[in-house]
Amino acid sequence: MLLTLVFLAGLKYLHSAGILHRDIKPGNLLVNSNCVLKICDFGLARVEELDESQHMTQEVVTQYYRAPEILMGSRHYQNAIDIWSVGCIFAELLGRRILFQAQSPIQQLDLITDLLGTPPLTAMRSACEGARAHILRGPHKPPSLSVLYMLSGEATHEAVHLLCRMLLFDPMKRISAKDALAHPYLEEGRLRYHTCMCHCCYSVSSGRVYTADFEPTASDRFDDSYEKSLTSVWQVKELVHRFITDQQQGKRPPLCINPHSAAFKTFIRSTAWHSSKVSKKEER
Template identity: 60%
Template sequence: MEPDESVAMTQEVVTQYYRAPEILMGAVHYTSAVDLWSVGCIFAELLSRRILFQASAPVQQLDRITEVLGTPSFEDMPTACQGARDYIRSRPHKPAALNQFYSLSDQATHEAVHLLCRMLVLNPNKRITAADALTHPYLDEGRLRFHSCMCSCCTPGAQGRNFCGDLEPECPLPFDYNFEKSLTSVSRVKDKIYKFIQEQQHRTTSKLPLCLNPQAASLAKIQNARVASGAELP
């Protein structure tokens, strides 16, 4: 983050397929809205199992975006350079085709498409924020499962789980990457994950599981192995 808007920021940021349109259009300063665009691209990729905006070069990347979201108005390109504005103006006008998001997969529900449309907004000033995205109804089930199984802010009680007042609190401090300094080998990563799972098992009293993809090949392999060994399926 760079609060000083007079400071020029690099345009060589973010893998091209997930690069926000304002960067593709030559913005010299941008905000965390570029990350929400990337999250939207990844969300669409999780739904469809394919890259949503895939092109061979940045200019074609911008064309691919406008094919789906439509030709932006000048109001929706507040940080675009003059070259990008001239290019957009020279191209045929295209209407938005957001209904195609429903065809990404069978899991593209109305709530999923609504959240996707709020993240994939051409104008960065109108794009949903991370805090608002986390409170979106699409994430209600995942939020409940997390606070029933994995969180440390809710506590077990005599009548069940005592949920905290705010199930989606905002972190007041920047994310700390210092924990990565100890992850110097694959074995240490495995050990860290194993200890984390053990801590969660001792901490929670709820048996509500996290969602798994029932069609996953890895899940089928595990179940077949358990059946072969005579173990009881979970």
């Protein structure tokens, strides 16, 4: 319960800043014994695209945690894909096994419909024709959500209700991180966390002083203008190399690339070549 609570709080903050993580999975969650959780690996993250006419890549999210709209070839998606991944992880915490563990994306989609049932056409409005045909070609499947109660003894009615709100086929109806944090299942966990484990509340002689906002949001949307200015791999490598050398010359602990790694020689050679080209251009 506590892990789900702090995880959703972090995701609420990301989504309020307009950031889609796009690779939520257990391996990208760092947690210590004090239940301090950090979401890592933003290699696939991007700023939320508000223009629905803009196409977005489908090569995101590890397959076991991939939302059905991506599996069905949707060209545009929102932060609901992260919520689906949270639901898969939540079920994994309850059952101690991967909920949808398939060998291929098609089989992954079949496992999802085995649990949730055949989706209505309105839930497949953004799917590609091939994926929609695959669903409609098969036999109609009724939902079998009652099996979620068999995940473990901790799969209470409230836990399963929250899980079902996260694992909705239609992304437009999927619960948000903000609303999930207000779910009754997390009430006890929120009280326990802020009573003894958080850093935003503090104790005085008269008792505990709680923060006014348990799960704060970002004040502004994330500004990705810097990333948009990077137009080539060589430019990125040059900036990384410059950052490393600047760190080595300062008073801070040196930040170095492992000289024994397989990519070290290639990185140094490519950045040196790029630097020489830049120098020659400047001389001209």
